[in-house]
Amino acid sequence: xxxxxxxxxxxxASDAERxxxxxxxxxxxxxxxxxxxxxxxxxxxxxxxxxxxDVAELQPGRYAVRIGLAAATAPAEPGQLLxxxxxxxxxxxxxxxxxxxxPAHYLTAFGGPRVGLAGIRTxxxxxxxALTASALKPQGLSPAALASIAHxxxxxxxxxxxxxxxxxxxxxxxxxxxxxxxxxxVREANAARGGRTLYAPNISGTLDDMRRQLGVIRDEGIGAxxxxxxxxxxxxxxxxxxxxxxxxxxxxxxxxGAAKIAAPLLLGRLFRLFGADATVFPNYGGRFAYSxxxxxxxxxxxxxxxxxxxxxxxxxxxxxxxxxVNELLRFYGQDVMLLIGGSLLASRERLTEQASRFVNKxxxxxxx
Numbered sequence: 001x002x003x004x005x006x007x008x009x010x011x012x013a014s015d016a017e018r019x020x021x022x023x024x025x026x027x028x029x030x031x032x033x034x035x036x037x038x039x040x041x042x043x044x045x046x047x048x049x050x051x052x053x054d055v056a057e058l059q060p061g062r063y064a065v066r067i068g069l070a071a072a073t074a075p076a077e078p079g080q081l082l083x084x085x086x087x088x089x090x091x092x093x094x095x096x097x098x099x100x101x102x103p104a105h106y107l108t109a110f111g112g113p114r115v116g117l118a119g120i121r122t123x124x125x126x127x128x129x130a131l132t133a134s135a136l137k138p139q140g141l142s143p144a145a146l147a148s149i150a151h152x153x154x155x156x157x158x159x160x161x162x163x164x165x166x167x168x169x170x171x172x173x174x175x176x177x178x179x180x181x182x183x184x185x186v187r188e189a190n191a192a193r194g195g196r197t198l199y200a201p202n203i204s205g206t207l208d209d210m211r212r213q214l215g216v217i218r219d220e221g222i223g224a225x226x227x228x229x230x231x232x233x234x235x236x237x238x239x240x241x242x243x244x245x246x247x248x249x250x251x252x253x254x255x256x257g258a259a260k261i262a263a264p265l266l267l268g269r270l271f272r273l274f275g276a277d278a279t280v281f282p283n284y285g286g287r288f289a290y291s292x293x294x295x296x297x298x299x300x301x302x303x304x305x306x307x308x309x310x311x312x313x314x315x316x317x318x319x320x321x322x323x324x325v326n327e328l329l330r331f332y333g334q335d336v337m338l339l340i341g342g343s344l345l346a347s348r349e350r351l352t353e354q355a356s357r358f359v360n361k362x363x364x365x366x367x368x
Contacts, residue, residue: 004103005068007053008085012063013094023052023065026095029088031069048073064098076109078234078274090260097261106273107307113277114241115248116310117303117335120277123223123248124159125196130334130362132157133315134355135341136182137164143178147185149345154189154197156355160278160337161186162226163202165252169209175201176216183220200224200250207236214244224248230255234274241275250315251276263294268301272312278337279312283328286319296331303335313337322354325361338362 008030014022027050032039039045051068058064074084086097113119121127134153136146150161161182169175179201186199199222203213210232217225225247229237231254241249251271259266267281279302282288284295299314316328317339328338340358347354 003047003071005051006071006074006085006103007101008067008069008097009099010065010067010089011058011096011098012065013061014063015061016057019055019063019065020052023055023063023067026050026065026089027052027067030067030084030086031073033088071103071105076106078110078238078270081106082234082270086259086261095260097259097265099262099265100269102273104307107309110238110273111242111275112273112306112309113249113275113312114245114310115277117277117313118310120160120198120248120313120337123196123198126159128334129367130329130332130365131159131313131337132359132362133160133162133317133337133339134158134344134358135162135164135317135339136167137341137345139164139166139170140172143173143181146173146178147181149351150182150199151185151189152351153344153355154186154195155193156352157193157195157359158197158355159359160198160200160224160248160250162200162224162250162280162339164341165202165226165228165231165254167202168204169213175203175213179213179216179222180220183222187221198224198248200226200248202226202228202252203240204228204232207232207239210236210240211243214240217247222247224250226250226252228252228254229271229274229276230259234270238274248277249275250278250280252280253282263290264297264301268298268312268314269306272302272306272309276312277310278315280315280317280339282318283316283320285324286317288318292331299332299336311335315339317341319343322358322361325358326365329362329365 031050048070053066053068056064074081089095153161203210267279271279282290284290284292302314303311315337320340321343
């Protein structure tokens with residue numbers, strides 16, 4: 001029986017006269033990467049060489065090309081999968097990876113979110129409303145200063161507090177010291193108000209570094225972790241997911257814009273496939289240029305049925321203001337985690353009050 005193929009959809013800028021040639025060249029580039037005349041084995045031509053499945057015009061000068069790729073060339077390992085989907089072709093300036101259809105065995109092998117949307121709701125106690133999140137910043141603050149901010153946010157009832165993705169293991173805020181200080185501050189705030197706020201420290205560096213940092217997180221009784229898959233590498237990200245059993249894994253989109261992979265596919269479906277329980281992404285109308293259509297497609301890719309994988313909670317961020325909460329909940333629905341960072345932090349001595357307003361505004365909308 002013929003093995004099912006991976007079907008990748010690419011968007012290519014081309015004139016009509018050359019698109020068939022471009023499509024065939026792409027199929028070869030993403031499979032055998034050599035002239036067909038160099039292949040002496042008919043079995044390789046039949047079973048390994050990429051196949052052009054379809055070419056469709058999207059608009060004048062732009063086409064959607066579907067290529068069937070042999071699953072045998074891409075074992076269920078995130079780095080090799082991305083390599084075979086878009087490795088060399090990502091270097092070409094007029095090609096983007098738009099979508100992927102994967103054989104079912106990839107979903108089983110990667111496993112998707114371990115905690116997932118339902119698990120996050122259970123951990124935070126937020127069963128019937130959208131969730132709330134915030135971030136610790138700016139860079140340059142000491143662990144004690146960051147812990148103070150976290151304590152105020154947790155007293156306000158924010159469901160998840162994450163490190164800013166720029167916080168690593170810097171001299172001004174060493175990872176172990178920061179994780180311990182912030183973890184303690186959040187636990188104390190939870191005890192004071194009967195809350196269940198989660199803290200997600202950012203882990204980074206080599207795989208050995210991240211494993212040591214993961215050990216600190218476990219030692220401190222912290223319930224979540226932040227990772228930027230495109231910074232640490234998708235294979236390392238997946239390795240951390242497998243070693244972070246029981247922790248909420250939050251994926252950050254840093255460097256994702258450099259990949260020329262459609263955001264709904266990369267941040268929504270692939271990060272979910274590799275194990276993200278929550279995926280942070282730039283919300284429309286904020287500091288970034290994502291469209292409403294892209295944001296909605298990304299949210300759907302994160303949480304809609306995908307084989308038997310758990311849902312991943314979409315987490316829009318990037319310049320969200322408190323006054324937009326109702327608008328965004330109408331747009332995304334209740335299965336979302338809104339992340340407001342800078343505009344909350346700007347309230348400074350009124351941070352707990354503003355955090356509470358944020359949480360209450362989200363909760364009130366959920367009771368409608």
